[in-house]
Amino acid sequence: xxxxxxxxxxxxxxxxxxxxxxxxxxxxxxxxxxxxxxxxxxxxxxxxxxxxxxxxxxxxxxxxxxxxxxxxxxxxxxxxxxxxxxxxxxxxxxxxxxxxxxxxxxxxxx
Amino acid sequence: xxxxxxxxxxxxxxxxxxxxxxxxxxxxxxxxxxxxxxxxxxxxxxxxxxxxxxxxxxxxxxxxxxxxxxxxxxxxxxxxxxxxxxxxxxxxxxxxxxxxxxxxxxxxxxxxxxxx
Numbered sequence: 001x002x003x004x005x006x007x008x009x010x011x012x013x014x015x016x017x018x019x020x021x022x023x024x025x026x027x028x029x030x031x032x033x034x035x036x037x038x039x040x041x042x043x044x045x046x047x048x049x050x051x052x053x054x055x056x057x058x059x060x061x062x063x064x065x066x067x068x069x070x071x072x073x074x075x076x077x078x079x080x081x082x083x084x085x086x087x088x089x090x091x092x093x094x095x096x097x098x099x100x101x102x103x104x105x106x107x108x109x110x
Numbered sequence: 111x112x113x114x115x116x117x118x119x120x121x122x123x124x125x126x127x128x129x130x131x132x133x134x135x136x137x138x139x140x141x142x143x144x145x146x147x148x149x150x151x152x153x154x155x156x157x158x159x160x161x162x163x164x165x166x167x168x169x170x171x172x173x174x175x176x177x178x179x180x181x182x183x184x185x186x187x188x189x190x191x192x193x194x195x196x197x198x199x200x201x202x203x204x205x206x207x208x209x210x211x212x213x214x215x216x217x218x219x220x221x222x223x224x225x226x
Binding site for chain 1: 151213214216219
């Protein structure tokens with residue numbers, strides 16, 4: 001069993017829809033949770049960073065962490081074609097050694 | 111955030127040769143990290159490089175195959191030695207920077223390696 005599980009998709013949605021992404025994990029010691037966006041042939045870009053459980057909102061993006069269920073989510077509201085990318089969840093026990101999910105490829109159709 | 115520059119951005123190499131990837135950061139950082147992203151796979155940490163000490167390698171990665179240098183607080187190199195097609199990957203340099211909620215990891219654009 002992988003330490004971090006993420007559905008690779010692909011996920012295709014119409015413009016304006018809500019994109020819902022999630023990851024599950026097995027290591028209960030994880031306490032730092034991140035979402036990265038990776039455009040084709042580019043490095044990962046940090047989107048959201050959450051420490052411990054709870055919700056965090058930043059513009060059209062909302063990150064949720066449920067440590068009791070070992071489950072994290074990212075929601076993208078009012079999705080745009082420019083949101084088309086691969087989204088990677090990442091988590092760590094300390095704040096630098098990251099364990100990544102496989103990434104979900106998202107396409108937002110105009 | 112952080113400005114992280116990697117060179118080369120991409121290269122095609124013959125098997126049996128070596129490739130050295132450079133990583134330059136816009137300001138001093140204590141730790142630099144090297145990740146590998148194989149085609150269709152997630153990112154895997156290769157090693158952590160601290161200035162003035164030997165790099166710390168993760169399970170499955172060895173210094174003979176992935177020697178790392180860290181001569182100062184803004185620069186590091188990763189060499190991928192004795193290349194085989196299985197080494198075809200994206201190699202990513204990353205650094206840790208203080209954020210609002212704690213230290214966060216930022217990545218460079220990556221170096222795309224194809225071994226033929």
